[in-house]
Amino acid sequence: MIRHLDPAQLSVLRQVGRGWARVSATPEAAREALPVDPNLGRFPTREELAPAGTGRVVEMPGLSGQIPAPDEAEGPWSTRWGLGLRRMLLGAPLKNTAITHESMRKAIALPVLSADALSSVAYGPEAMLTILVLAGAAGVTYSLPIAAVIVFMMLALGISYRQTIRAYPHGGGSYIVSSANLGRGPGLFSAAGLMIDYVLTVAVSISAGMAAMVAVFPGLHSAIVPIGVLVILLLLAGNLRGIRQAGLLFAMPTYAFMLAVFGVVVVGLIHPFGQAPSSAGQHSVTESVGLLLILRAFASGSTAMTGIEAISNAVPVFRSPAWRNARTTLTWMIGILICLFLGIMVLAHIVDVIPVAGETVLSQLARRSFGDGVLFWFTQIATAGVLMLAANTAYNDFPRVLFLMARDDQAPRIFLRFGDRLAFSNGIIVLSVAAAAVYIGFGGVTAALIPLYAVGVFLAFTLSQWGMVMHWWRRRESHWRKSLAFNAAGAVLSAVVLLIAAVTKFMAGAWVALVGIGLLVVTARLIRRHYQAVDKAVRLHPDAIELPVQPLPTPVGDPRVVSPPAGESEETPQDIQNFTVVGIPSIDLSSLRALAYAASLGQPVMALHISAGDEEAEQFRAYWGQWGNHVPLEVVVSPYRAIVAPMVRYLEALHRQNPNLTLTVVLPEIVARRRYRLLHSRTANRLRRALRPHPKIVITTIPFHVT
Amino acid sequence: MIRHLDPAQLSVLRQVGRGWARVSATPEAAREALPVDPNLGRFPTREELAPAGTGRVVEMPGLSGQIPAPDEAEGPWSTRWGLGLRRMLLGAPLKNTAITHESMRKAIALPVLSADALSSVAYGPEAMLTILVLAGAAGVTYSLPIAAVIVFMMLALGISYRQTIRAYPHGGGSYIVSSANLGRGPGLFSAAGLMIDYVLTVAVSISAGMAAMVAVFPGLHSAIVPIGVLVILLLLAGNLRGIRQAGLLFAMPTYAFMLAVFGVVVVGLIHPFGQAPSSAGQHSVTESVGLLLILRAFASGSTAMTGIEAISNAVPVFRSPAWRNARTTLTWMIGILICLFLGIMVLAHIVDVIPVAGETVLSQLARRSFGDGVLFWFTQIATAGVLMLAANTAYNDFPRVLFLMARDDQAPRIFLRFGDRLAFSNGIIVLSVAAAAVYIGFGGVTAALIPLYAVGVFLAFTLSQWGMVMHWWRRRESHWRKSLAFNAAGAVLSAVVLLIAAVTKFMAGAWVALVGIGLLVVTARLIRRHYQAVDKAVRLHPDAIELPVQPLPTPVGDPRVVSPPAGESEETPQDIQNFTVVGIPSIDLSSLRALAYAASLGQPVMALHISAGDEEAEQFRAYWGQWGNHVPLEVVVSPYRAIVAPMVRYLEALHRQNPNLTLTVVLPEIVARRRYRLLHSRTANRLRRALRPHPKIVITTIPFHVT
Structure with missing residues (x-):
């Protein structure tokens, strides 16, 4: 740095x-x-x-x-x-030293890094069916064709990200890939899309997890908002502690979820004509089947693709050869994702399950396959578990994006800081606040959040894949044509999904995500512009300094003669004309200490007292004389107790007399234990705030400790 | 001061x-x-x-x-x-100069100062009936006897406060009277009771006002909490603006309310057998009549006495002869209060109105007297208006009590400060937050708030009246025996009400008020103790200073020899051994300016740079050499970007070498426009916080303005 x-x-x-x-x-x-x-x-x-x-x-x-x-x-x-x-x-x-590089076996990396992607099947199929069912039975017949298109997309994105893994063995997040290959602007849009997406990942995962638990405990229904907020607080505390996504504990929910969904599907298909769910045949038609409806259903269903990029971000956590292991794991993950997704879609189609209020599609299927017993509970708890894990993934990724942006001057530098548990505390807090606001704002209802989701992801997907196209085109390493073709296909398909999602769900909520992305981009640009302006202002440039080649002696003669401000330098000590004003609220040890400090610097010094009335002013001057009148004193009479305002006006007027002075204002300050802090005057802070716009005014407080 | x-x-x-x-x-x-x-x-x-x-x-x-x-x-x-x-x-x-002494005519002072007292009849009778009706028709028969006792109390308190007005023509608030005559402790209890009471006045008045409006617009029922909070925000903004309780605008609601209630009573009594209210005869008995029930009903009904003290607090606002006019006005007020209260009680008894959900007793009576027309609306709006005015009264009184306590070191001194609209902003904000919390916490339901109310008031009444007894006993001015007797009667009666309210409603909520009073008293005592400890610590006492009679020359010789810390003085400049450390984050204009400032003070100075690695440290030293190595430089290598922690550790170790040093830490600070403030490192603030426990460390920032 x-x-x-x-x-x-x-x-x-x-x-x-x-x-x-x-x-x-x-x-x-x-x-x-x-x-x-x-x-x-x-x-x-x-x-x-x-x-x-x-x-x-x-x-x-x-x-x-x-x-x-x-x-x-x-x-x-x-x-x-x-x-x-x-x-x-x-x-x-x-x-x-707790920061160590720990590598993960594939069997652990798979569940840990796939939680986000696989958990999407808990809400993706349902989101699609929710749209289709608006057109009744006729609409629902389109579910399998649309699912087939989504599976094709999953395959294409999987192959596309296999290329990214090869090219970025140190981790190829969308922000890194887009910034490196497409430039700062696309990188920013990519980062903004990701950030919006991570906020929604938390909100959607928790709302879907709550829905899974409500199927088991219907009494929870009325309390999903406070419980969801509690879950966010738990994630906040856990991540501030520095919990990382590693170890068997984090692998279990994903495996349990995989097992449960496979069980639901297999049992369901073996008994395809078992007890029909209560909801079957209750289609109430409100829309007719049309292209728009099908596209909306597709856009909603494509939320099942969120999280696919996780492995390509995290290549270095794999054992050596990392990139090969990562590619293998990605292939596994895509395979499992497609199986789960297709299984749910086909089973839902065969047994004619549609979304109903109060119970998720997955829960209906599980109840039909397993009854109301232990296996049903297991499925629901595993679903909630994997969704929690998916939300936790966002807690790793969101602060990292902010860190990378801050490194490029595009986010406040506070996001560069590590907390004392080696976690990016500030980013974690920002994510929690944003996710809680979104979750509360949408009442914890998954269906209300879905239209906002996917827009950010697919924007990041598109830019990242397109960045890979540019990467191959520029590098032209071995197999570049094949890789370029795969990435180009991924980019085009992502762009199509993005377009469909943004247009068909615009009014339903996508506009919120788009506005959010726009605001983030504009903010990031303003931040970068400001940092650059500051860098330019503090840079050592010849215009900033007008110096004599030979050092001048300290100016002598009447110091009240104001030297011309032009060419005034503040970079050499002998050109600085110091003047110290000590603010004395009353004659006590803390004030005497401040006076002694100011005088010990050996610069011209005066004392300033704000008095409530003429009599009190006279009394104060008398005390001053008793002390010996060692420092010139000025008493300003301010009726009605105001302290800061008259001090500010006086100091401003003093400085106007001789703007070349560097005015140091010294104030005594009582330092007491923290709990008593509110009891003590914040005069120094208020003075600092009021005099902030003035250059060449320095405020110093001399602590007096009271134990 | x-x-x-x-x-x-x-x-x-x-x-x-x-x-x-x-x-x-x-x-x-x-x-x-x-x-x-x-x-x-x-x-x-x-x-x-x-x-x-x-x-x-x-x-x-x-x-x-x-x-x-x-x-x-x-x-x-x-x-x-x-x-x-x-x-x-x-x-x-x-x-x-906007602070002027404006005197009020009696015709204006009466409505302005009586709003709190008179508006109490909007909830007092209802609160009493709510308890009695638990015992069915048998219980309700006790309403008139209890009302008679309350009227007697009103008379007694009125006469009692007439004595206070005579004795304290400059305003005899409970805190002033109790502190002056009974001492600090009773004064504190009095103030705490008043403060709790003012918070409840706001909450109860707004909830009762909302109930009056709900009778007109039943649709509002579900929104009383947000609307009530909005009203509190309006009161907050209005009082921060500095609106005072003066003028015709503030007189109108009270007169309208008086008119409306007289109308309701008179019309109701003329047609005592008009259309019976829908609620009549719906008594569902849940308790039997007993002493406890009657005492509880009395305690609830005595909330109708709140606000009686207002005129005695405000004697100076009357035209001359102020105390005479104030006494006359008090007599009027008590008369009107008794008429309104008795009228409502008698009418409710005759037409057998009891409290029902969704409509207040007063509203039922008004509907019965006036039908659903304009006059009914007028009554309800006037009721809401006078209750708003009553809430506004608390906004004048609460900050004043805090001011008086702060003057006596029993509250934080920030409550001494006036805002720029000449209002006690801090007290107004505290009242708003507390009232909003109570209002939201109790769901805006008057019946839930009533048990908390009156405890604080009657504690203050008791102490204030008892203080007056001591006043007469000590002074023995003319008529002192009569005044003493009246005040003693008031004190005894108030104490009885206090006891009844505290005991019978303890579990229902009075404990909250009592705990609140206790906490306030303990806090105030701790605050005073702290302020006194600080005063003692900063006082010029001989032990604090060990000084030679003749000034010593500045110590010469090897300054690294640590002189013994005993007898070290910090009150004379020549005994202060200065050492300045300039923190240099990077070589730029802001850092050079900070260096020049530090060097210009002419004290020993060194520079400190925190570097991310050894190579960077070497590079930095090279730049330092290019500049000329004018100031000794120390580079601390801190891997992983930490800045503040290594600086703190270094400075602490340096100071440990020579604890007699006064260490001034100089840091450059970028001063940008406010909106960019979050973008800049708060290193100075964090350093200040971390080094706060160490005496003799002074932190100074040298501003560098970026426009």
């Missing part, structure tokens, strides 16, 4: 340096003259940096060699009570 | 002053040597203090001569956008 200097900047730097008067004969002498020895060895050691706790964290894919380090405790947690709560919820801070 | 010094403190002050080395020959010479002329005349003028806007504000009773002045804009409003919104909602800032 060092700012590298080009020759022009170096020349400016040397020029500035020549303007400095030498204080000591040699740099070594200057160092010797310090009141302490600044060399404390290699400081701090890694152990000192974060002294407590242990833990194990998998290195995050796509960030190789760029993992930031844990920072100190901060924010609302920093009271002692808050710290206790924080430790209880989040655990002790982790050492840096 | 000047801190007065006793002779011992003055002697310490002189001793400290003798420790200072003389800088100039005379104070006049020192003043002449300043780079500016500190004398800016009487500054700022009143006009400068708050330059815009006009307005008229009635001086608040009980604060004569102590009105604080408007402060600057601040808080969440201080962005430009926020400022626009603030101006729209709250209006332009008011001049100080």
